[in-house]
Amino acid sequence: MSEAVRIGLIAVSAAVAIGMSAFATALAQSRIGAAMAGAVAERPELVGSAIIMVAIPETMVILGFVVAFLITGLKTAK
Amino acid sequence: MIERMAKVEILGLKDVALDAIDLIHELGTLHIEDLSEKIGKMEGKRVTKMEPDAKFAEHQASLNLLREKVAEMLRDLKTGLEEVSGEEVEREYKLLWSDNLQVMIGSIERLLSEISREIKDPVERKSDLMVELSRLEKYAPIMAKVQPLAARVSKMEDMASIALIIERKYKAILSYLNEEISKVTKGECEIISADVDEESTAALVVFNKRYLKQVHDFLAVQDVNQVRLPSDIAKMPIDEAMAKVRARIAEIPQELEEIEKRLNELTRKYTTKLVAARNAINDRLQTMEAMPKFGQTDQVFIISGWLPEARVKEMEKALTEKFGNKVVMTVTDIREEEQEETPVALRNNPFVRHFELIYLLSKYPKYGTIDPTFIFAIFFPILFGLMVGDMGYGILITLLGYVVYKKWNDKPLANMAGYVMTVSGAWTIFFGAIYLEFFGNLLLKALGRIYEVGGVEHVKYFLGTEHSILKYPIDRLEAFGLMFAISLIIGLIHMGIGLVIGVINGIREKNRKHAIEKGGLLAILLGAIMVIAKFGLAWWPVYATVIGGVLFVGGLALAAFGGGAGGLVEGFVAWGNLFSYIRLYAIGLASVIMAVVANQLASEMGKSGWIGLVVGVIIFILLHALNIVIGVFSPSIHSLRLHLVESFGKFFEPAKFKYEPFKKVGGEK
Numbered sequence: 065m066s067e068a069v070r071i072g073l074i075a076v077s078a079a080v081a082i083g084m085s086a087f088a089t090a091l092a093q094s095r096i097g098a099a100m101a102g103a104v105a106e107r108p109e110l111v112g113s114a115i116i117m118v119a120i121p122e123t124m125v126i127l128g129f130v131v132a133f134l135i136t137g138l139k140t141a142k
Numbered sequence: 143m144i145e146r147m148a149k150v151e152i153l154g155l156k157d158v159a160l161d162a163i164d165l166i167h168e169l170g171t172l173h174i175e176d177l178s179e180k181i182g183k184m185e186g187k188r189v190t191k192m193e194p195d196a197k198f199a200e201h202q203a204s205l206n207l208l209r210e211k212v213a214e215m216l217r218d219l220k221t222g223l224e225e226v227s228g229e230e231v232e233r234e235y236k237l238l239w240s241d242n243l244q245v246m247i248g249s250i251e252r253l254l255s256e257i258s259r260e261i262k263d264p265v266e267r268k269s270d271l272m273v274e275l276s277r278l279e280k281y282a283p284i285m286a287k288v289q290p291l292a293a294r295v296s297k298m299e300d301m302a303s304i305a306l307i308i309e310r311k312y313k314a315i316l317s318y319l320n321e322e323i324s325k326v327t328k329g330e331c332e333i334i335s336a337d338v339d340e341e342s343t344a345a346l347v348v349f350n351k352r353y354l355k356q357v358h359d360f361l362a363v364q365d366v367n368q369v370r371l372p373s374d375i376a377k378m379p380i381d382e383a384m385a386k387v388r389a390r391i392a393e394i395p396q397e398l399e400e401i402e403k404r405l406n407e408l409t410r411k412y413t414t415k416l417v418a419a420r421n422a423i424n425d426r427l428q429t430m431e432a433m434p435k436f437g438q439t440d441q442v443f444i445i446s447g448w449l450p451e452a453r454v455k456e457m458e459k460a461l462t463e464k465f466g467n468k469v470v471m472t473v474t475d476i477r478e479e480e481q482e483e484t485p486v487a488l489r490n491n492p493f494v495r496h497f498e499l500i501y502l503l504s505k506y507p508k509y510g511t512i513d514p515t516f517i518f519a520i521f522f523p524i525l526f527g528l529m530v531g532d533m534g535y536g537i538l539i540t541l542l543g544y545v546v547y548k549k550w551n552d553k554p555l556a557n558m559a560g561y562v563m564t565v566s567g568a569w570t571i572f573f574g575a576i577y578l579e580f581f582g583n584l585l586l587k588a589l590g591r592i593y594e595v596g597g598v599e600h601v602k603y604f605l606g607t608e609h610s611i612l613k614y615p616i617d618r619l620e621a622f623g624l625m626f627a628i629s630l631i632i633g634l635i636h637m638g639i640g641l642v643i644g645v646i647n648g649i650r651e652k653n654r655k656h657a658i659e660k661g662g663l664l665a666i667l668l669g670a671i672m673v674i675a676k677f678g679l680a681w682w683p684v685y686a687t688v689i690g691g692v693l694f695v696g697g698l699a700l701a702a703f704g705g706g707a708g709g710l711v712e713g714f715v716a717w718g719n720l721f722s723y724i725r726l727y728a729i730g731l732a733s734v735i736m737a738v739v740a741n742q743l744a745s746e747m748g749k750s751g752w753i754g755l756v757v758g759v760i761i762f763i764l765l766h767a768l769n770i771v772i773g774v775f776s777p778s779i780h781s782l783r784l785h786l787v788e789s790f791g792k793f794f795e796p797a798k799f800k801y802e803p804f805k806k807v808g809g810e811k
Contacts, residue, residue: 112503116786119779126728127721133731134622 078132085128092121144506144513145450145487145801149476152445152461154469159192159443162461162469163436164241166445167429169460170805171453173485175446176435192436192443201243202430208250209423215257216416218265219409227414234418239425246426250419257412261405268401275394278387284344285384302354306345306366308335313343319366326360327353425806432804448476448485449803476509478652484509487801494519496561504786505796511647514640514790521636521789522562522781527569528632529730529777531618532737534581535770536574540567563774578615581766582737586615599738618727618734625727627678633723634671636789637716638664644793659704659712660793665697666713667720719788725780733773740765 100114150172154162166172178191194202238253240246284307308315313335320333331349338344349357437444449457454473461469476484486506488498490513497519507513530536543563550556578586583599586592591602601620606613611624618625641664648657672690676682701709740762747758 115779116503116783119783120787122780123722123725126725129732130724130728133728137622 074135074138078135081135082125082128082132085124085131089121089125089128092124093118096121143489144509144511145489146452147448147476147484147487147509147801148451148454149448149474149480149484150446150454150457150471151474152469152471153442154465156438156441156443158465158468159436159438161241162443162445162465163429163433165460165464166457167425167804167806169457171449171457171803172445172447173449173799173801174432174435174804175448175483177437177444177446178434181437189437189439189444192433192438194430194433198243198430201247202427204247205243205423205427205430208247208254209420209427211254212250212416212420212423215254216413216420218261219405219413219416230414231418231421234415235422238418238422243426246422250423253415253419257408257416260412261408264401264404264408268398268405271394271398271401275391275398278391278394282387282391283338284342285387289384300351301348302351302357303349304347304357304361306347306361307338308343308345308366310337310341310343315366316343316345319345319347319364323347323349323357323360326356331357421806428804428807447804448801450487450801481510481651482508482798485799485801486797488513488515490515496558497522499555499558499562500782500785502555503782504790504794506800508795508797510650511793511795512643512650514643514794517636517639517643517789518785522785523566523569525632525636525726525781525784526566526777527571527573528628528726529780530570530733530773531573531577531730532579532581532733532773533571533574534579534584534766535773536567536570536572538567538770539570539774540564543567566778576614576616577618577734579618579734579737582734582741584741587741618731619738622727623678625730626724629723629726630671630720632726633720633784633788634667636723636784637667637719637792640789640792641667647793647795655704657704658700659709662697662700662702662704662709663713663716663792665693665700667697667716669693669695669697670717716792719791722788723784725784729776729780733769736769736772737766740769 097118100110100117104111104114152162152166181189181191238246238249240249284305306319316333316335320331323331323333327349330353331347333345333347335343335345347357347361437446458471461471486509488495488501488506490498494515497515500515500518500522527536530539540563543560543566545560546556547560547564550560574580578591583592586601591604592599593602594600600608601615601617603610603613603617604615608620613621616624641660644660645657645664648654648660669690669692672686673694675690676684676687698710698713701713703709705712743765744758744762747754747761
């Protein structure tokens, strides 16, 4: 396998790792965000909890980012 | 920590009930227990809810009405409530306040009628003048257009004219009117028109005076606006009327200014009195509204509630001094089953008190459990600093936090937020020094500690090498293993403290299984980390690994014993929670990458002449500013989340009620 193909595959893998987790987070956040927006409209004092709730699925993209970062590190590995 | 509370019952003769309620209200330390529900469940019903008599209800209705009137008057006077002196309000309040409701209501009514009398004329005159000005301003442009047309008509002796104003989009109606009025006047008419502005057109219908009535009758049934001038100028020749209108338009603002001055004087004169009246009404109504929460028998009233233990003596002394043996207060023990109902007040040292900000997002901890505010006070800034970790950003965050803290000294929330930000900024500087980051890798570059291999930048360490575990500075882009371990260790300590508190809470509440479950979870986490350490650290002793294994298995058994299947599941969830602390590294990593990119872009631009240098500086400022905003928002949210979900989630039991003493508050209710 040529070096260019190897680096390309590493880049694609990293992109998939961060991309898929970002997509999943976005999907979850859109649902939670919509529900919390409704809740906050009814009870404005819930705004703080709403921010925390929306932040909960961010664990996925954070782990995705860490994995992507690890994968990009492979390009210098022999 | 949670303030120790005392449960008290106050019993007294009914003839001093209202005075006793007033005294308790004045002292402002008793959190009232609503006895109505308990009384409702009682059989035999010797005790009933305290209910006001008809006279009392009438006074309550009067006070509610007066409250509306005072609020309306404060709105009319457009008072700047923040300019009112608290001391003056207090003085006026004492003058208005009376134990005799009839007297108090009378004083407030007299005050309101005095203010009404004084402000009635200027307010009415102001309103009239505003209406007049608005009408004249509408006439002026119409008359300006009609004036030259009317001047021509006035030379024709037999002719009369009527001015119309029509919306421009319906301008086509003029030809219809011309046709119809021609029929009425047998052709002796003409319509002249001119646009006034973008929306309206003025028209002058000129016709023979003989047909005045017929034309008026015709126009009356059509949907067109005739320009009707105020009666005093309607009969004037148009030139004279025009001059008069212009003169009035110039005069009215001066008159309005005079009235405004007078109203401002009245506002200054009466605001303090009105605010005092509002506060007195609110405080009086508060005592009246609280009455159904108290109990009574034929002879005795009963008030039950909680107050801080430190304030019991003060209450006892005040009641004895005022009522002697007519009112008796007894302190009862808070039974275990009553802990849930006990209101919670926090009493922390000044440092920790600022971090009570977290209770905007959560309820207070339950009475009898441990107040975890100190965990938040210690860990929030550390976790924040660990994530942001940049001396430059830290200095800016500290300064900004300090400015907010000082500037909004009188606003508790902003003051607390400023304090939290200042402490977090200080930790950001500390961790920035460990990573040696100052606006990304700017300082490392300036010190010549960056070198490139194959287009990739590396750090020349002051202490240790790339392969050492301990080195200085810690380069977050390369030290994945170390940062991963630090994140997990911090997570273990943070969650561990939560679980230890869970065990203590279980013991305090005599909930043995709860304590065992939390202890088991702690053993699972510790044991698993001790086993995993063997795979990462070659020097890790075998006996520590064995102890870890025993702890892990024992922990599983304890968790299952304490919490059943839920306890076992919780054991695995705790592992997920522990790995969630990896965000401490990941969020910092994202921030440092963005800072490095900002520096790289700026320096590349700077290489292409002075325009490039300017663009480079702009890019540097914009990207770092964005990074700081994200760097403040995101770590705050994630640090909060690690507390509320990962740590507090392991032990926190929310209180049902916050300590809200029955006290005079005045203000808008």
